[in-house]
Amino acid sequence: METQNLKDIFSEGLFEDEVRFMEPMKNHTSLKIGGPADIFAMPQDLSSLKNMHINLKRNKIPFSPIGGGTNILVRDGGIEGAVISLRSFRRTGVLSKDNEYMYLFAEAGTLLQRIVNFSKENGYSGIEGLAGIPGTVGGAIFGNAGAFGYEMKDVLVSVEVMDIEGRIKMFKAEEINFGHRSSSISRNELILAAEIKLKKDEKEEVSAKVDDFLRKKREKQPLWEPSAGCVFKNPAGLSAGKLIDEAGCKGMRIGDVEVSSIHANFFINKGKANASDFIRLMEEVARRVKERFGVVLEPEIKIVGRDNVNG
Numbered sequence: 001m002e003t004q005n006l007k008d009i010f011s012e013g014l015f016e017d018e019v020r021f022m023e024p025m026k027n028h029t030s031l032k033i034g035g036p037a038d039i040f041a042m043p044q045d046l047s048s049l050k051n052m053h054i055n056l057k058r059n060k061i062p063f064s065p066i067g068g069g070t071n072i073l074v075r076d077g078g079i080e081g082a083v084i085s086l087r088s089f090r091r092t093g094v095l096s097k098d099n100e101y102m103y104l105f106a107e108a109g110t111l112l113q114r115i116v117n118f119s120k121e122n123g124y125s126g127i128e129g130l131a132g133i134p135g136t137v138g139g140a141i142f143g144n145a146g147a148f149g150y151e152m153k154d155v156l157v158s159v160e161v162m163d164i165e166g167r168i169k170m171f172k173a174e175e176i177n178f179g180h181r182s183s184s185i186s187r188n189e190l191i192l193a194a195e196i197k198l199k200k201d202e203k204e205e206v207s208a209k210v211d212d213f214l215r216k217k218r219e220k221q222p223l224w225e226p227s228a229g230c231v232f233k234n235p236a237g238l239s240a241g242k243l244i245d246e247a248g249c250k251g252m253r254i255g256d257v258e259v260s261s262i263h264a265n266f267f268i269n270k271g272k273a274n275a276s277d278f279i280r281l282m283e284e285v286a287r288r289v290k291e292r293f294g295v296v297l298e299p300e301i302k303i304v305g306r307d308n309v310n311g
């Protein structure tokens with residue numbers, strides 16, 4: 001659909017500061033890669049989100065959610081339709097607590113590290129291993145973020161979702177199928193908020209664990225360079241990073257995309273990288289690992305968008 005048509009649909013004075021057109025996605029991803037989204041929507045509250053949803057559905061405009069943009073690779077042609085950012089949905093609060101557990105409410109746009117810091121400062125455990133993982137609560141639930149044996153699913157009680165029809169539904173954590181860095185939540189569903197359960201623990205112990213995990217992460221991962229975290233999932237019982245390293249791929253480069261020499265499963269944007277070079281490097285690394293070890297690597301990052309603006 002032409003930009004002008006999209007502007008007509010969204011220029012009813014309803015969404016003034018909440019919608020941008022042809023917005024470069026490289027401004028919204030940790031990789032600093034990605035062509036323009038036809039529409040980039042940042043609803044300020046639920047009623048605005050509902051109105052946008054009605055508008056998008058009525059006009060058959062596809063849409064997809066984004067959190068912190070720390071686990072996605074957007075193709076160079078950008079994204080057709082609307083990208084919905086819930087960055088304004090950041091309310092958190094304590095729902096209840098007893099001698100053993102604290103139950104928290106967090107909207108989807110809340111930074112995951114805010115919950116980790118809360119657990120550290122107040123002596124509640126369950127989420128320590130997620131220390132240092134960038135992005136939002138919504139993104140962490142969608143991809144079941146995890147590290148050091150901890151996973152997002154383990155602290156979830158329930159998730160509030162807006163489905164493709166715009167209906168708001170509540171799912172208990174047990175009703176969602178979580179796998180390794182995946183969930184059964186579909187790409188057209190918007191996670192709005194979650195209830196999180198943390199266990200009372202010794203403050204010093206929780207704090208020491210968080211600091212220790214953070215130190216390990218800083219030692220092993222190039223956190224200061226633009227990346228999207230691990231590019232490939234770990235195959236069962238194996239480390240993707242180790243396989244890539246042993247296949248001789250550390251330091252390999254196509255255009256401005258480089259396999260990190262610190263952690264081989266991190267690909268770095270060394271300057272003006274584009275998505276097509278990133279994907280070519282992924283294919284080449286996967287080919288070498290397959291040739292050397294017979295193991296097929298599967299992407300962990302979510303690759304979205306179109307190859308060029310007209311397609």
Ligand SMILES: Cc1cc2nc3c(=O)[nH]c(=O)nc-3n(C[C@H](O)[C@H](O)[C@H](O)COP(=O)(O)OP(=O)(O)OC[C@H]3O[C@@H](n4cnc5c(N)ncnc54)[C@H](O)[C@@H]3O)c2cc1C
Nearest residue numbers: 065067068069070071135136138139140142145146191229
């Ligand atoms: C330096 C670095 C280190 C990292 N370390 C780890 C690690 O140790 N472990 C780990 O698991 N990951 C790690 N990651 C990857 C990433 O940070 C996590 O996957 C994170 O949970 C993604 O959250 P996000 O908000 O940025 O999601 P995004 O990248 O914005 O989105 C990821 C996916 O989630 C969907 N999504 C986002 N928000 C919503 C929502 N509200 N409703 C529905 N769907 C939604 C998007 O549509 C997309 O498909 C790392 C990344 C970086 C850059």
